[in-house]
Amino acid sequence: MVEVLVVTSPACHLCEDALEVLEGLAHVYPLSIRQTSIDSEEGRAVFERFHPPLPPFVVVDDELFSAGRLPRKKLCRHLERSKAVA
Numbered sequence: 794m795v796e797v798l799v800v801t802s803p804a805c806h807l808c809e810d811a812l813e814v815l816e817g818l819a820h821v822y823p824l825s826i827r828q829t830s831i832d833s834e835e836g837r838a839v840f841e842r843f844h845p846p847l848p849p850f851v852v853v854d855d856e857l858f859s860a861g862r863l864p865r866k867k868l869c870r871h872l873e874r875s876k877a878v879a
Contacts, residue, residue, distance in 0.1 A: 795854060795875050797826045800836045802848040811849045811863040822872045 797815060801808035815826050829835045831848055839850055845860030852858060853871065 794823045794825050795872060797824055797858075798835075798839070798852040799826065799828045800831050800839050800848060800850040800852070801828055802831045805848050807847075807862050808849040811851060814863055814865055814868075815851075818868070818872065822876060824872075 799808070799811055799815065801812070812826075812828060815824065818824060819826060829839075831837070831840065831850075836850075839845075839852060839857075843850065843852075843857040843860075845857060847861045849863070850857065850860050851863055851868075853868075854875075858868070858871070
């Protein structure tokens with residue numbers, strides 16, 4: 794199971810897009826998706842740890858995967874590699 798954390802900001806269209814893409818991919822790949830606000834304790838901790846430039850911050854298996862627009866092709870390649878390893 795690939796653990797995904799999405800740190801979102803209010804009224805963020807890129808955040809909404811990332812969540813929609815991840816929800817769709819969860820039908821194909823074994824994903825556990827969690828969402829938290831940038832204003833939450835967990836969201837602030839992610840920001841302090843990685844210092845990403847803009848939301849959404851997508852953390853995959855405890856490593857920063859992307860900030861801003863979610864790179865779909867890169868994510869699919871990563872998930873395919875994870876699936877092959879499992």
